[in-house]
Amino acid sequence: MFDSISLDSVPEGARVKILSLMVGRGARQRLLEMGITPGTEVLIVNNKHFGPILVLSRGTIIALGRGIARKILVEVISNEHINQGKKSPT
Amino acid sequence: MSISIKERSLLHEKYEDFDMVVAVAGQPNVGKSTLINRLLGHALSHVGNWPGKTVDILAGIVEFQGFRILFVDLPGTYGLSGTSEEEEITRKYLIGVYSEEKHRHRRSICEKCPLSIFCSSPRFCPARVLEQLVRRKRALSPIQYSPDLVIAVVDATALERTMYLAVSILEVHPNVIIAVNKIDEAYNRGIYVDVNKLSRKLNAPVVPISALKGEGMKELLSAIIREWKRIHLRKKRLVIDYDILEPYIRNLESIVRKIKALRKYPTRWIAIRLLEGDKEFLEIIRSSDRELYKQVLREIDAAKGNVGMNLEDVISSLRYSFVSEILKDVIQEKTKIRLPEHVLKTFDRIIMAPVIGPVVSIGVIFLTMFAAFSINIGFPLNVILESIGYQDIASMLEEYSLVSILDLVFGTLLDTFKEILISFLPEIIVGFIVDGILSGLFFILTFMPLIFIVLFMLTLLEDSGILARIAMSLDSIFAKIGLSGKASFPLFLGFGCNVPAVMASRTMMTREEKIAVILASPFVLCQARMIVLIAIATIAFRDPLYQALAITTVLLLSVLLYVFVAGISMKLLGKKGEESSLIIDIPPLRKPSLRVAWWNSWILTKHFLEKAGTIIVLLSALVWALLSFGPSGYGVGISESYAALLGKALSPVALLWGISNPDSAWKIMFAFFQGFIAKEGLIVTIAQFAEGSFEGAWQALGLSPLQSFAILIAMMTYVPCVATLVTMYHELKSWKLVLLGIVLMVSLSIVLSAGIYWFFVLVDYVT
Numbered sequence: 001m002f003d004s005i006s007l008d009s010v011p012e013g014a015r016v017k018i019l020s021l022m023v024g025r026g027a028r029q030r031l032l033e034m035g036i037t038p039g040t041e042v043l044i045v046n047n048k049h050f051g052p053i054l055v056l057s058r059g060t061i062i063a064l065g066r067g068i069a070r071k072i073l074v075e076v077i078s079n080e081h082i083n084q085g086k087k088s089p090t
Numbered sequence: 091m092s093i094s095i096k097e098r099s100l101l102h103e104k105y106e107d108f109d110m111v112v113a114v115a116g117q118p119n120v121g122k123s124t125l126i127n128r129l130l131g132h133a134l135s136h137v138g139n140w141p142g143k144t145v146d147i148l149a150g151i152v153e154f155q156g157f158r159i160l161f162v163d164l165p166g167t168y169g170l171s172g173t174s175e176e177e178e179i180t181r182k183y184l185i186g187v188y189s190e191e192k193h194r195h196r197r198s199i200c201e202k203c204p205l206s207i208f209c210s211s212p213r214f215c216p217a218r219v220l221e222q223l224v225r226r227k228r229a230l231s232p233i234q235y236s237p238d239l240v241i242a243v244v245d246a247t248a249l250e251r252t253m254y255l256a257v258s259i260l261e262v263h264p265n266v267i268i269a270v271n272k273i274d275e276a277y278n279r280g281i282y283v284d285v286n287k288l289s290r291k292l293n294a295p296v297v298p299i300s301a302l303k304g305e306g307m308k309e310l311l312s313a314i315i316r317e318w319k320r321i322h323l324r325k326k327r328l329v330i331d332y333d334i335l336e337p338y339i340r341n342l343e344s345i346v347r348k349i350k351a352l353r354k355y356p357t358r359w360i361a362i363r364l365l366e367g368d369k370e371f372l373e374i375i376r377s378s379d380r381e382l383y384k385q386v387l388r389e390i391d392a393a394k395g396n397v398g399m400n401l402e403d404v405i406s407s408l409r410y411s412f413v414s415e416i417l418k419d420v421i422q423e424k425t426k427i428r429l430p431e432h433v434l435k436t437f438d439r440i441i442m443a444p445v446i447g448p449v450v451s452i453g454v455i456f457l458t459m460f461a462a463f464s465i466n467i468g469f470p471l472n473v474i475l476e477s478i479g480y481q482d483i484a485s486m487l488e489e490y491s492l493v494s495i496l497d498l499v500f501g502t503l504l505d506t507f508k509e510i511l512i513s514f515l516p517e518i519i520v521g522f523i524v525d526g527i528l529s530g531l532f533f534i535l536t537f538m539p540l541i542f543i544v545l546f547m548l549t550l551l552e553d554s555g556i557l558a559r560i561a562m563s564l565d566s567i568f569a570k571i572g573l574s575g576k577a578s579f580p581l582f583l584g585f586g587c588n589v590p591a592v593m594a595s596r597t598m599m600t601r602e603e604k605i606a607v608i609l610a611s612p613f614v615l616c617q618a619r620m621i622v623l624i625a626i627a628t629i630a631f632r633d634p635l636y637q638a639l640a641i642t643t644v645l646l647l648s649v650l651l652y653v654f655v656a657g658i659s660m661k662l663l664g665k666k667g668e669e670s671s672l673i674i675d676i677p678p679l680r681k682p683s684l685r686v687a688w689w690n691s692w693i694l695t696k697h698f699l700e701k702a703g704t705i706i707v708l709l710s711a712l713v714w715a716l717l718s719f720g721p722s723g724y725g726v727g728i729s730e731s732y733a734a735l736l737g738k739a740l741s742p743v744a745l746l747w748g749i750s751n752p753d754s755a756w757k758i759m760f761a762f763f764q765g766f767i768a769k770e771g772l773i774v775t776i777a778q779f780a781e782g783s784f785e786g787a788w789q790a791l792g793l794s795p796l797q798s799f800a801i802l803i804a805m806m807t808y809v810p811c812v813a814t815l816v817t818m819y820h821e822l823k824s825w826k827l828v829l830l831g832i833v834l835m836v837s838l839s840i841v842l843s844a845g846i847y848w849f850f851v852l853v854d855y856v857t
């Protein structure tokens with residue numbers, strides 16, 4: 001088994017790999033179509049332990065409710081904290 | 091697949107005289123409606139419904155280079171695999187399930203014409219003119235034609251995600267044109283898309299466009315004509331390598347080919363659908379051949395066993411890998427940083443903050459509704475202006491608000507009509523025309539600006555990306571009752587008007603959530619009821635403190651009821667393991683297009699008018715009849731009319747609030763009856779009993795403040811107005827659920843109002 005944790009417990013700024021989706025059929029289809037497929041790498045843009053979690057996946061920001069995020073298992077790849085304020089594209 | 095198209099006249103307009111049908115598909119936020127607006131903006135277009143579905147369809151004809159193109163706007167979806175109504179419709183429409191067999195092929199002679207490639211304009215082509223004279227085509231609703239071409243709209247700034255749908259469409263349909271939208275925005279962000287390379291890789295035309303600026307429209311239309319002329323040349327659909335699943339796809343394909351009912355659909359695609367767990371195709375196979383059905387099931391099980399993962403996960407992952415592979419050297423980005431600019435906007439950081447976020451969201455909602463109200467009725471801006479000393483502006487605002495202007499115009503028109511008609515027609519017919527039909531018609535016309543304004547505000551918020559952020563910031567509050575942050579939309583729209591609130595239910599994540607918010611929406615106090623509330627509260631209570639208290643209590647109660655009803659319905663409806671948690675993409679913040687918002691809300695308002703108009707006018711005529719006729723015939727006073735009899739029959743209900751005076755009881759019940767058509771009816775009816783003075787009429791009822799308060803609560807909650815009911819049906823397509831909604835409202839209304847009354851009576855008695 002991988003070192004898997006649920007998406008809602010990953011800190012902001014971490015890069016994770018999606019391992020599995022433990023959600024119902026409707027939510028699964030929605031996630032898959034939006035690009036949250038097993039094996040995808042996503043960046044946690046926002047996680048405040050309150051409200052939805054924002055992830056950057058395939059160039060789009062996706063907001064995931066905590067209920068869903070709890071059921072998405074991921075593997076942390078890197079855990080660098082990004083200072084969002086300073087890193088804006090030129 | 092057998093789908094009976096029950097509603098033959100789905101659209102008021104049926105189309106026959108056109109050369110090709112072009113469907114337009116795209117994910118939400120790719121700018122599809124902007125494109126549709128660009129293409130159809132000036133053309134005659136119509137909105138209708140998909141058969142038996144609650145999803146709107148928009149169609150219109152555009153003429154280009156002498157060819158007439160019928161555009162059909164498909165609902166915005168992220169993919170084609172899902173179980174949502176939108177995805178089912180798109181899927182079925184693309185493979186031609188809805189189409190009439192006879193009209194599937196060869197609508198125009200040009201398609202067969204060997205010279206068509208050289209033809210620049212068919213307008214004067216003798217063969218075509220002859221064809222049009224000889225062949226009589228049957229006019230059909232747009233969905234009954236299968237699409238010749240599909241335009242898949244993708245977003246250059248989020249190409250990978252939006253290409254997923256385009257690729258899914260390429261797997262289903264052989265003739266797809268890819269429109270890469272927002273090409274200018276992408277360029278500004280340093281993203282360069284090599285459209286020629288993309289076109290070669292996908293073997294499909296790719297056209298860069300900017301729908302917002304109207305760039306690339308001619309090129310897109312030319313590409314459509316060019317593609318259509320070569321339609322017979324290219325019949326191959328895109329084949330994605332599904333790796334480990336390929337042997338199973340091949341086996342399933344050979345089984346599918348043996349099934350007659352599925353022969354006309356793309357077999358490879360059906361095989362993939364079966365692996366994705368498509369219940370409808372499975373059912374068709376089961377009903378046509380038991381043996382083959384068992385083989386299919388065995389095949390699917392074998393695939394599952396071999397892969398050891400959810401098949402849907404595998405298929406989607408591979409499809410996405412295909413997209414990434416294709417895009418590898420198609421996109422060039424100047425900047426290495428993958429974090430898009432838009433995440434870092436200050437507004438985002440504010441709205442994502444724990445407590446401030448929801449407060450800001452509610453503030454935005456409040457301001458939006460404030461603007462909508464002020465434009466429409468002048469309230470509450472007039473009160474504010476008055477209190478800071480600008481009486482003149484305040485009264486002007488009130489006088490020149492949309493509703494007062496319309497009231498004035500329609501009032502004058504009604505009087506004039508009456509005067510003219512009475513000179514040569516009997517009174518009864520004039521009464522029917524003016525008080526029955528025309529006043530009903532004018533009522534709905536006065537009511538339309540509100541729906542339009544609220545929808546306009548909604549589209550602006552949605553288009554600018556603010557709506558998604560509101561949903562996000564309020565999600566944790568709504569998650570507590572099992573709903574997603576999107577459930578806040580009907581709540582705030584409802585304060586303007588319940589009709590757009592119910593319409594907003596279509597953005598919900600699941601069918602269950604949609605039903606839950608539709609049942610809860612009519613509890614939100616709309617503008618009409620707000621007026622009734624203020625009118626009654628200011629008369630029933632002398633002390634301004636009690637007035638304010640009563641108004642606030644009722645307002646809060648309506649919000650609580652919305653939350654309570656939606657929460658309970660969600661609990662009862664919600665399936666185990668299915669969650670209504672938020673999954674939305676957050677588009678970049680941008681300036682909304684007023685033009686698109688205007689057009690969108692106008693189309694929706696018009697569609698509402700078509701749906702509800704007749705019913706409201708008919709009901710208005712019925713009410714007129716009930717009011718003007720009595721057992722003794724026409725021309726009796728109100729108190730002798732059938733309406734009064736109805737009120738009298740209902741008067742025992744008033745005992746619930748301790749009203750035993752029969753005269754007051756029937757008048758109140760009579761008002762309840764009238765309020766069903768429109769909530770304003772609640773005060774208008776009562777005012778009739780004192781020559782138009784509402785204050786006098788209310789005081790004549792002789793109610794105690796407690797009784798007034800109980801009745802106020804009953805009036806605010808007892809039943810949705812007709813327009814809301816029609817919209818509820820339109821969104822639910824089930825009379826049972828609409829009836830459930832009514833029963834729910836009536837019973838809650840009785841329990842609450844009578845409960846409050848008797849509770850205080852008891853308290854009073856004990857102390």
